[in-house]
Amino acid sequence: MASAKVLVTHIKESDADEAITKVKKLNGKSGPFDLIIIFSKSYSELIKLNTTGLPQLLLISSDDNDNDSKSKKMSEDVTLLHNFGTYKLANNITISYLTYSSDVLQEQKKTILDKFSKLDNQVDILITEEWGLPISERSGKLSGNEVIDELANKLQARYHFAFSDEKNFFELEPFSWEGGRLSRFLNVPKYGSGKRWAYAFNISVGDNEDEEETEPPNLITNPYESVNSDRKKRPLEIETGDMVDQDRKISATGEKSEIKKMRTILPTNCHFCFSNPNLEDHMIISIGKLVYLTTAKGPLSVPKGDMDMSGHCLIIPIEHIPKLNPGGKTELAQSLLAYESSLMKMNYVKFDMCTAVFEIQSERSVHFHKQVVPIPKYLILKFRAALDRQVHFNNEKFTRNAKLEFRCYDSLSSKEYLNVVNDQANNYLQFTVYETPESNPKIFLASFNASETIDLQFGRRVLAFLLNLPRRVKWNSPTCLQTKQQESTEAEKFQKAYKDYDISLTES
């Protein structure tokens, strides 16, 4: 995989010449760099810099007094960026920048967010003068700006550099977004602060960088998605075990006290709980006594044949439980199955589709749920092949993940199957594949230890491969995400189609 070597520095006007000499030395000693990004308050000093002998340079000025200055290419290798925007390099690295200080950010908030809202993709590097609020709070500062939060959320840059603290170097541990993309945040102080004023790193260049990057051992909870944050609605589709995954990584560093803190997600913050004020209720299809049904955020499947909606939905217990009680005979388990069965019937009778259901039973999950995806008839027989292929990837390529070995069972009442699921100590991934409403479903089940890391997107990965929708693996990709209006329309269509099958209407 190709990668680029990048240096990020912060230069103040009075020491500009001295600093650029040091940058040249660094380039000789630790480089050569493919790209050097220089941040400075002073536009007039930046354009005077003698940059001969340096590789491609991006000069970023945050001089609020120079609002008229336009970003421009000053020579083949030197580009000056100003105010805000997004810049794409020849090697496809994308850089968004927003150089305003907090006051101007507030004034220009709408213009800024409007402009960035038009961006379709995530970016590689984000350069801002200011910090985001949650990271600022976390490090005990009183600064930070919500516009930066919005941008951080939207762009999910792999590296975010800020410069407002001119005296201290700061590096936050890496964190990940729902969907698995990793981000790092740093503040680079100015040259002459006596602290680390230049930061060098390698960044991969290419399409599949997210998939390739192995997760660092010091991964922390995403500060922008912290439980205290009511700024962002948590979507319904993500697999809730993500907190769990992070536990494990923290525990590897021995910080045991952190574990407990992170594992407690209160129902008011759980994105599947009715008591969460941010519950996305415009996506709800049906509410039963113990269980409810919603459409999926960033659905995997797409309208096909007679089906004019994605058809991807979630069956969720109303109670906040990580895992079902064993036995499969509890009222809740029966109710979940009744929903599953009604959806499978609708898919088959109304839309001529088969159905695949995916679930994770783990004591380390947050709020149990089942994902239900319609599968065209001509593809359903390829399920086993799709599963085997993803198992191969999981076991051979993503070596940090628990090794998965799926066993196939012929029915939900198979004795061997019940032996596994009736044991409360077992944690497992399960697919239930329905070809027709008359035949028994095939069950594919793989056990794992609670202490192992599992790929929470595994189910989606298998089904995306089966459906030949490789670009839809991640629910939060621009390809999958829908506007609120589209989500409401999906839910309405689903509700209309499901009306004749809805078991909440007949439940006693």
Ligand SMILES: [Zn+2]
């Ligand atoms: Zn919950």
